[in-house]
Amino acid sequence: MSEQFEPVIVGFLCNWCSYRAADLAGTSRIKYAPNMRPIRVMCSGRVDPQFVLKALLEGADGVMIAGCHPGECHYVEGNIKTLRRFSLLQRLLRQWGIEDERVQLVWASASEGNLLAAAVDRMTEQVRALGPLRWRDTVLGGNGHVHEIPVELVPAGEEV
Amino acid sequence: MSEERVGVYICHCGTNIAGTVNVEEVSHWAGEQPHVVIARDYKFMCSSLGQELIEQDIKEHGLTRVVVAACSPHMHEKTFRGATERGGLNPFLFEMANIREHDSWATNDKEMATQKAKALVMGAVERVVHHQPLEPLPVDINPNSLVVGGGIAGISAALELANAGYHVYLVEREPSIGGHMAQLDKTFPTLDCSACILTPKMVEVGQHPNITLLSYSEVENVAGYIGNFTVTIRKRARYVNESLCTGCGICEEKCPRKVIDEVFEAGLSFRKAIYRPFPQAVPKFPVLDVANCTYFERGKCKACQIFCPTEAIDFEQQDQLIQVQVGNIILATGFDLFDARRVPQYGFGRLANVFTSLEFERMVNASGPTGGKIVLRDGTTQPESIAIVHCVGSRDKNYNEYCSKVCCMYSLKFAHLVHERVPNAEVYNFYIDMRTPGKGYEEFYHRLLHEGTHFIRGRVAEVTDSARMPGEEGKLIVQAEDTLIGKQRRIPVDMVILSTGLEARHDSKEISLLFGMGCDFDGFFVERHPKLDPVATMTEGVFIAGACQGPKDIPDSVCQGAAASARVSSLISRGTILMEPVRAHIEAESCSGCRICNNMCPYNAIVFHEDTKVSEVITALCQGCGTCVAACPSAAITGAHFTNIQVLSEIEGILWDVRERVAVPV
Numbered sequence: 001m002s003e004q005f006e007p008v009i010v011g012f013l014c015n016w017c018s019y020r021a022a023d024l025a026g027t028s029r030i031k032y033a034p035n036m037r038p039i040r041v042m043c044s045g046r047v048d049p050q051f052v053l054k055a056l057l058e059g060a061d062g063v064m065i066a067g068c069h070p071g072e073c074h075y076v077e078g079n080i081k082t083l084r085r086f087s088l089l090q091r092l093l094r095q096w097g098i099e100d101e102r103v104q105l106v107w108a109s110a111s112e113g114n115l116l117a118a119a120v121d122r123m124t125e126q127v128r129a130l131g132p133l134r135w136r137d138t139v140l141g142g143n144g145h146v147h148e149i150p151v152e153l154v155p156a157g158e159e160v
Numbered sequence: 161m162s163e164e165r166v167g168v169y170i171c172h173c174g175t176n177i178a179g180t181v182n183v184e185e186v187s188h189w190a191g192e193q194p195h196v197v198i199a200r201d202y203k204f205m206c207s208s209l210g211q212e213l214i215e216q217d218i219k220e221h222g223l224t225r226v227v228v229a230a231c232s233p234h235m236h237e238k239t240f241r242g243a244t245e246r247g248g249l250n251p252f253l254f255e256m257a258n259i260r261e262h263d264s265w266a267t268n269d270k271e272m273a274t275q276k277a278k279a280l281v282m283g284a285v286e287r288v289v290h291h292q293p294l295e296p297l298p299v300d301i302n303p304n305s306l307v308v309g310g311g312i313a314g315i316s317a318a319l320e321l322a323n324a325g326y327h328v329y330l331v332e333r334e335p336s337i338g339g340h341m342a343q344l345d346k347t348f349p350t351l352d353c354s355a356c357i358l359t360p361k362m363v364e365v366g367q368h369p370n371i372t373l374l375s376y377s378e379v380e381n382v383a384g385y386i387g388n389f390t391v392t393i394r395k396r397a398r399y400v401n402e403s404l405c406t407g408c409g410i411c412e413e414k415c416p417r418k419v420i421d422e423v424f425e426a427g428l429s430f431r432k433a434i435y436r437p438f439p440q441a442v443p444k445f446p447v448l449d450v451a452n453c454t455y456f457e458r459g460k461c462k463a464c465q466i467f468c469p470t471e472a473i474d475f476e477q478q479d480q481l482i483q484v485q486v487g488n489i490i491l492a493t494g495f496d497l498f499d500a501r502r503v504p505q506y507g508f509g510r511l512a513n514v515f516t517s518l519e520f521e522r523m524v525n526a527s528g529p530t531g532g533k534i535v536l537r538d539g540t541t542q543p544e545s546i547a548i549v550h551c552v553g554s555r556d557k558n559y560n561e562y563c564s565k566v567c568c569m570y571s572l573k574f575a576h577l578v579h580e581r582v583p584n585a586e587v588y589n590f591y592i593d594m595r596t597p598g599k600g601y602e603e604f605y606h607r608l609l610h611e612g613t614h615f616i617r618g619r620v621a622e623v624t625d626s627a628r629m630p631g632e633e634g635k636l637i638v639q640a641e642d643t644l645i646g647k648q649r650r651i652p653v654d655m656v657i658l659s660t661g662l663e664a665r666h667d668s669k670e671i672s673l674l675f676g677m678g679c680d681f682d683g684f685f686v687e688r689h690p691k692l693d694p695v696a697t698m699t700e701g702v703f704i705a706g707a708c709q710g711p712k713d714i715p716d717s718v719c720q721g722a723a724a725s726a727r728v729s730s731l732i733s734r735g736t737i738l739m740e741p742v743r744a745h746i747e748a749e750s751c752s753g754c755r756i757c758n759n760m761c762p763y764n765a766i767v768f769h770e771d772t773k774v775s776e777v778i779t780a781l782c783q784g785c786g787t788c789v790a791a792c793p794s795a796a797i798t799g800a801h802f803t804n805i806q807v808l809s810e811i812e813g814i815l816w817d818v819r820e821r822v823a824v825p826v
Binding site (some may be wrong): 006008010016017019020022023025026027029030031032033034035037038039041042043045046047049050051055058059060061071072073074075076077078080085091109111112117129156 | 267280679701760807808
């Protein structure tokens, strides 16, 4: 592999829009960063915050949650629930010092392969710039139990 | 560690996968992973030999789980589930890793692609170990169907189904069925009279015992799923009692109010405030246009009511909400014409003698505003020269990038009709490319070449009335580069016809949401597969036909209407279908009765039992999105085939290579 840091991003793609967007990107032979590893869920609303935490804990440098555009959800409004959960999750992650760019929510309809590919490219570069996460090492003190959160990792203005 | 025995199959897909991913390496590596008993790579896993490989291995190696790394599960999940089942396993003990669409086709970096393929395979292996055998859910299909849109596509769909003996509800927004085809004069390339071939079909629809025609109506709500849709239709008030009206037309005759007919006559003629769009309208009942009715404006007039011989006029009539139960839905909502005003340099709306194609279509129609005479906007002068501008709003990045498919042919038809009606007129067709694919279409083009039409290859830059040289005064000047001779040309003409393209309906987005399916960037409905499944949609039980899917001419629309109804017929005659058992289930013992999930469910599929204080999922209503599963604070809800342990294991597997990066394992 090349010398530069290749981030690993776990993508949770909803079956109806974004998974098919990724299918379409492939079918259209749109080339994008191979750093995102997709996991299919029926709806982005299925993405339990613990999936995101698990992925980060297991060594992912970033997590992308992708769903149908708001108002276009195959299950009427599952993605709205994702949106609400996501903003809560992001506040939580911030308190652990995880940068916003590492966990992103993306909307891509089944016909927007190019959009999804561009989002993966963009996110890969953002996470590459941030460097490896190594969450277990840096935040959780190496053994899976929280000791203390290093002060420099807490963004200003966030209560711990 | 579990005792599951997993077989892993890596597909080359010719060179589609093997050209980028080192399949031998992945398969060799997979063979050394935990749980994996056997790993193979094969040229085409989806071939019958590939599938037999799986079946044999299940029997010979005692496999209990199968993983195929190939294309998207949307392509071949069914195929391999079948192979797994034939091997003697429950079909859901199979998992697919998408290493083609999501990997080999998405990158040129062979090393990274191989690494990603390994991760996806590992994710699938870790996941499949936790798979549970599942049984598909049988669902009964209601034999009644709904067809939305009464254009030629909807008519042909409705008739096919009705003739097969199934009941159809046909919903049409306008007062009459017929759609755009009813407005046309002739059809290319045979020059059949459009009304003559359409109206018998319309009458058949109107009289068919198996068709309930709901005109002047719109679908307001759709609930349910394949086999069991409940559709709410708003039947707008016509202010005419349909059981009394004989369609005699006296009300129309006596109505004192003239209104410009913007819809059917494209603004070239008048209709009354109570009207039928055209004499052959089906149903025959007129519609009272409240916005223009003197009685509704000023409280007096009632001429229609006074003269109606059967007392059918009912000013008190209200919109009706009708609920119907159907098993399948066919959408044939058609297209809108491109608004020529959006191309200001062509002068429509500013220069009197610039016409749109629909205006001209009405003009040449024997039952149209001029009785079929081709005249200028003044209503009397016959034009001596006519320019027909192709591709207005089509094949243009500023408007629509796509080709509208029908404009070349109808422009040729116009040229022919001009030659026929105004024998001495000069006709200039300005085209970018002449697109005439279709039976008899190219021959029609040749016929026009012989009829003396001037064909100028070049997109028109401008239509103007400012004369620069003698001979241009009082004329419209069409300026274009003739790309065949490489020169700018200015052609003075009396009349310009803009061949406007086809666009998706202005409200196609809302319609697609209503029926829970997708539309593309241009607003056309998205088919399940562009090549192999052109009339089905991503939503089971919802089909599309005609120009709502993309620009189409009449024969294509008829084909799609019939095709969609064939799909529906096969579902009806099957009676029941098996649905994916991807459903949520609440473990009553673990449920704390917090009721968080109750509000999460978009289908109201979760009920709360007051007596036992626990919630329960109604399996028939559950669609399997899993939103409740993610929300349950007690982890009491299981989402079959997407359980927590399955997804969490997949996460572990997909991160197999970076997990080792972690310093201290837990």
